[in-house]
Amino acid sequence: MALRVVSSLLVGLLLLHTWGAWADVQVNMEDKVEVVLGETAQITCMFTSDDGIGAMIIQWFYVTRSSEKVRIYYQDTTTNIVDRGTPFTDRISMNGSIAAGEMVLTIRNVVLEDELEIICLVKSLTDGTAEGRTKLRVFEAPNLPTIEAVQTGLSVSDEEPSKIGTCEVKNGYPKPNVTWYRNNTPLRSIAAELSVVSSTTTESSGLYSVKSQLNMKVVKEDKDAEFYCEVTYFVPGATRMTETSRINVTVYYPHDAVNIWVESPVGKIKEGDKLKVHCEGNGNSPSSVFTITHANSGSSWDTNMLELFNVSRLNKGVYECESFDPEFIVDSPVTHNTSVFVHYLDAAVVKPEETMQVQQGEQLQATCNALSSLQTNTVWFKDGEGVSNGHSLIINNVTFDTSGIYECVVTVPEIDGMSTSSTLNVNVAGPPQIMEKDSDIETSDKSVQLECHARGYPAPEMEWTTSDGKVTKTTPTETEGGFHSVFTVQVSSNITAVCQASNKYGSDAVTFNIKAKSNGVIIAVIIICILLLAILGAVLYFLYKKGKICGRSGKQDLTKGKSSKDNIVVEMKSDNTEEAILLGVNGEKQPPNDQ
Structure with missing residues (x-):
C-alpha cells in the first residue's frame, strides 16, 4: 500500500491526499481501501508531531459528492464523539489511541454510498495541523453472465448487419465490461459490417447490469462459428473474468454445388426393385x-428424393439434379447427374415347349435359355433334385422312369434373388408295363378286389377277362407313376382273372389265379366233433352207473349219507372167484349188507 506523507519539513512539496499547514505534524494514510459490499472496512490513520503526541485532536470527515466535508468523529485526550445524523453514525467505531499515534476507523456493513473520500485531520497543541485522505472503494461481483442466440436464420444476402445474439450480466459493481468473441477472436466494431451495442442499467440496489448485442453481416463460414461473451469485473485488489456458453447461428447461403446418387438399393439394381435417388446441395x-430429371424419358420431379417402385429396364439412364433458389441470384443453374442401370432377366424359355414325347430307348434333348444383362447359371430339376447343369438337358436311352416334369431354373449369381424358371413335361412313349406279377390267391370270401398298375404312353386301355368268359373294360385312374385299375371278382369256385393293358405300341398282362375255400368242410368237422363229445359222455355215464368211476359200486345208494366213521369202501375181485371183498379203512371185512 502506498503511503503518502505530508510533512511540514518538506517545504513546497505537496503529496497527493496528504496536506500540511507548515506545521510539524505528519499524517500517513493508505491511498485507498477496497472492500466487498456488505463487509467491514478499516481505515488507518498514523500520525507524529515534533511537539509530541500527548495532546492532540483527531477528527474524521467524509467528502460528499458536492465536495463538502462532513465530520463523523471527534476525539481529544479526554473526549471522543461520534457525530449524529450522518450515514456513518451507527456503523463506525474507533480503535487505537492518540498516545500510540495510530487510529483505525472501522465501518461496518459497507454500502455503495460509502464509496467516498475519508479524511483524518490531526491538530497539535501548538496549532500544527495535518490531514490524510483515503478513498474507500466498494466492490460487488456480478451474477454469472447469460447469452441468447437469435432464433431465426440469417442470410448472407442481407444488406445490413443482422443480430447474432445478446449477452447480459447483472448486479455488479463497478460496472462490468463485456467483450464478444468469434472462435476465440475478440470482435471490434467495423462500419457497415459489425457493431456491438451495449446498454447499462442501474438497478434499484445501485448495482449495474450490462446488456450487449452483437450485430454482424454473416458469411457462409459463420455456419460453423462459435460466438460467446467474456465478462470482466473487479474485486478488491484484482480483476476477474468469466465466459458465457457458446452459441451457433443458422446461416442461409446458396448452393454452389449439388450431388446426386442412388441411395438404395446398394449395389446392382434389378427389375422389380424400389429405386431411391437422392439429391443434395x-x-x-x-x-x-430441387428438380430431378430422367434424360431418357424426359420426366422430371420437383423433389430432392425420388422414389420409383418396381423399376424396369426402361428406368435406366441419366438422372440429373438441378438446384434453384429464388432468394439468391446465381449466374447459372447448379446441376449434377448420375447414371442408373437396371439389370434384367427375362422369363426362361424351354424348347420344346411345355410337353415333349420321346420313344423308349431313344435320347431326350431339351434346352432352356433366359435373356439377361448379366451372366446366368442354369440347373435342371426333377422331383426337387438336380439332374443336370447348363442350358441343355440330354438323357440317353430313356425309360418310363424318365417321364415326368422337369424344371429349368436360371439364376444370376451376381445378384441375390434374381431368378426365373420354366417347366417341361416329358412323356416316354412305349408299350405298357404292368407292375404286378402273376399270382395265386386263396380266399373264402364271396368276392375279391384286384388291383392292376400299369405305365406306358399313350395312356393304355385296361380290361379284365375272367375264366368264365366275362370281359370288363375299366377306366384307369392316372397316378404319379402311371395308371391304376381296380376290379372286383365274385368267387363261388376257383376262377382266373387277367388284367391286360394295351396301347398302340403293344400290350402287357398279368394273371390272378383265385382258389375258393369251401365252408362245408368246416361244418362237417364241427358235426363230427359234436358226435364224438356225445359218445364220450355216454361212455362216462355207463361207467359211472357200473361203478367203474367215482369210487362207488353200481349198487350203492346215491342218496345214502356218509357213515359216522367216514369209511372208505373199496371193491376188490379175485381173478378166480370174482368174489368181492370189502375192506374197511382198518382192513376189516365188511358184511354183505353194507354193500
Missing part, C-alpha cells in the same frame, strides 16, 4: 427447390 436455404 452444399448450401443451406429453406427456399431451395
Whole structure:
C-alpha cells in the first residue's frame, strides 16, 4: 500500500491526499481501501508531531459528492464523539489511541454510498495541523453472465448487419465490461459490417447490469462459428473474468454445388426393385427447390428424393439434379447427374415347349435359355433334385422312369434373388408295363378286389377277362407313376382273372389265379366233433352207473349219507372167484349188507 506523507519539513512539496499547514505534524494514510459490499472496512490513520503526541485532536470527515466535508468523529485526550445524523453514525467505531499515534476507523456493513473520500485531520497543541485522505472503494461481483442466440436464420444476402445474439450480466459493481468473441477472436466494431451495442442499467440496489448485442453481416463460414461473451469485473485488489456458453447461428447461403446418387438399393439394381435417388446441395436455404430429371424419358420431379417402385429396364439412364433458389441470384443453374442401370432377366424359355414325347430307348434333348444383362447359371430339376447343369438337358436311352416334369431354373449369381424358371413335361412313349406279377390267391370270401398298375404312353386301355368268359373294360385312374385299375371278382369256385393293358405300341398282362375255400368242410368237422363229445359222455355215464368211476359200486345208494366213521369202501375181485371183498379203512371185512 502506498503511503503518502505530508510533512511540514518538506517545504513546497505537496503529496497527493496528504496536506500540511507548515506545521510539524505528519499524517500517513493508505491511498485507498477496497472492500466487498456488505463487509467491514478499516481505515488507518498514523500520525507524529515534533511537539509530541500527548495532546492532540483527531477528527474524521467524509467528502460528499458536492465536495463538502462532513465530520463523523471527534476525539481529544479526554473526549471522543461520534457525530449524529450522518450515514456513518451507527456503523463506525474507533480503535487505537492518540498516545500510540495510530487510529483505525472501522465501518461496518459497507454500502455503495460509502464509496467516498475519508479524511483524518490531526491538530497539535501548538496549532500544527495535518490531514490524510483515503478513498474507500466498494466492490460487488456480478451474477454469472447469460447469452441468447437469435432464433431465426440469417442470410448472407442481407444488406445490413443482422443480430447474432445478446449477452447480459447483472448486479455488479463497478460496472462490468463485456467483450464478444468469434472462435476465440475478440470482435471490434467495423462500419457497415459489425457493431456491438451495449446498454447499462442501474438497478434499484445501485448495482449495474450490462446488456450487449452483437450485430454482424454473416458469411457462409459463420455456419460453423462459435460466438460467446467474456465478462470482466473487479474485486478488491484484482480483476476477474468469466465466459458465457457458446452459441451457433443458422446461416442461409446458396448452393454452389449439388450431388446426386442412388441411395438404395446398394449395389446392382434389378427389375422389380424400389429405386431411391437422392439429391443434395452444399448450401443451406429453406427456399431451395430441387428438380430431378430422367434424360431418357424426359420426366422430371420437383423433389430432392425420388422414389420409383418396381423399376424396369426402361428406368435406366441419366438422372440429373438441378438446384434453384429464388432468394439468391446465381449466374447459372447448379446441376449434377448420375447414371442408373437396371439389370434384367427375362422369363426362361424351354424348347420344346411345355410337353415333349420321346420313344423308349431313344435320347431326350431339351434346352432352356433366359435373356439377361448379366451372366446366368442354369440347373435342371426333377422331383426337387438336380439332374443336370447348363442350358441343355440330354438323357440317353430313356425309360418310363424318365417321364415326368422337369424344371429349368436360371439364376444370376451376381445378384441375390434374381431368378426365373420354366417347366417341361416329358412323356416316354412305349408299350405298357404292368407292375404286378402273376399270382395265386386263396380266399373264402364271396368276392375279391384286384388291383392292376400299369405305365406306358399313350395312356393304355385296361380290361379284365375272367375264366368264365366275362370281359370288363375299366377306366384307369392316372397316378404319379402311371395308371391304376381296380376290379372286383365274385368267387363261388376257383376262377382266373387277367388284367391286360394295351396301347398302340403293344400290350402287357398279368394273371390272378383265385382258389375258393369251401365252408362245408368246416361244418362237417364241427358235426363230427359234436358226435364224438356225445359218445364220450355216454361212455362216462355207463361207467359211472357200473361203478367203474367215482369210487362207488353200481349198487350203492346215491342218496345214502356218509357213515359216522367216514369209511372208505373199496371193491376188490379175485381173478378166480370174482368174489368181492370189502375192506374197511382198518382192513376189516365188511358184511354183505353194507354193500
